[in-house]
Amino acid sequence: MLQSLSSYRIFYTVAKTQNISKAAKELYISQPAISKSIQKLEESLGCELFRRSSRGVLLTEEGELLFTHVSSAFETLTLGEDKLKNSLELGVGHLKIGVSSTLCKYMLLPYLKDFTKRYPHINISIVCQSTNESLQMLEENKIDIGLIARPENQKTLNFSNVAEIEDIFVATEAYLNVLNARGISSDAILQHSTLMLLDKHNMTRQYIDDYLQENKIETRDLIEVSTMDLLIDFAKTNLGVACVIRQFVQNELANKELLEIPLGFPIHKREIGFAYKNTLKPSKSLELFIDFYQNFHPGE
Template sequence: MNQNLSSYWIFYTVANAGNISKAAKELYISQPAISKSIQKLEENLGCKLFSRSSRGVVLTDEGQLLYGHVKEAFETLTLGEDKLKRSIDLGVGHLQIGVSSTLCKFVLLPYLKEFIRQNPHISISINCQSTNETLDLLDENKIDIGLIGKPDNLKNINFYYLDNIEDIFVANPDYLSNLKKRGITRDSILGNSTLMLLDKHNMTRQYIDDYLQDNHISVAESIDISNMDLLIDFAKIGVGVACVIKSFVTKELQEGSLVEIPLGIPIHKREIGFAYKENLKPSKSLQTFIDFYRTYRPEETL
């Protein structure tokens, strides 16, 4: 566009008013200023836009052609302003959240359920990745916020603590009974069973690998599983011993379909929470979510 927007607004107003004097009153500028603006626009476009009549000014054929496009443009701008105002009034926005599949199901969903009820006009995008990958996405500004296990180095991350999680080893009672029949004692179960763990890129897996190494536990056989749900299901049918988060198998432990394997040295609990970059000003949607999770507590806590 070779002309500035104000020139087209003056042209549009004069065309609608059909009179320079009337347009001057609507625009709160002088008639000579309007005439000068129209003259400059005509010179730049290389054609006459108005012809004078006894009643004021009338659009020429070239003016009519330009007017049709200018009218459409200003109506589109007005529509955009109206939609923006309604969006602001309704709280319309978009929020991108990064989270592991495990924390998504067992921790994030209760928060989202209530947040969406309170803020139905904020759309949510979920990016299911490991904590390590979620931290990378935060660093690259590809997500707004992440639900993560607290890493050793937070760098430029603002971390809001939600709760502790406790990793335990569980197995089907029949699987443990068969180990006992083979002469395997409770203290040596981990080193003599099929151990089922999350994938190696997962922060939980790295944490458990460190535990096994620090306590000199050699694993005879292991299976990498992609998510916590499968770990729990495989343990329930007797595939092996699974490392799971204790609060996620409360029901199974209570009903006896899974049994917790006692450890001589317990696994230290880990912190989980919401994290976002502290050096970026939160969007309105993110700030709404931050304010929400700082006060809301789901009925079922970890």
């Protein structure tokens, strides 16, 4: 583009008003400044754009051709400004959240239910994946925020704890009766049962593997699954002992559909929270979500 946007704004306004005096008032600049700008534009383009008349100025044939394209450009800019203004007034935006399928179902949904009521014009995208994958996508700026277990290294992250979770081992009474009939004592259940765990890509699995190794618990039969829901369902069907999160089997424990396996060494609780990069300025949508979850109390 040979000329600045301001030169074309002056040309556009003069052509629209057909009067330099009116254009000066509309643009809040002096008439000589407008005349000088038009003169420079004509010299730069190598043609006359306006003809003076008794009532003001009229576009030449060349001016008409230029005005067709300039007016289209400024109408597009005006439309963009109007849409942006409307977007800001309505709170339109987009938020991309990374979360495991387990945390999505049991922890994220209550937040989203209230957040979308308050901000209905913010579009939410959910990327269901492991905590490790969410951390990678945060690093690569592919998601705005993740609901994850507290990572060991969080130098580039702002992490806000929203809940504590506790891992436990559970099985049905029928399955435990089978083990008891085989003469397996309660303190040896993990070593002699079919143990059901999340797959190795999951941070929960890595945490449990560390627990088993630290306490020198060697497992024999192992079933790996991809979701916590499958672990719970498999445990209910007497397939073995499942490692699950206590908060997600409260009903099953209360009605004794599942029983907790006593452990000689308890598994330490873990923190779950929202994390986003501290090296980037949050978008307006992310700022609203951060403010929301910092003041949100599930169940209230």
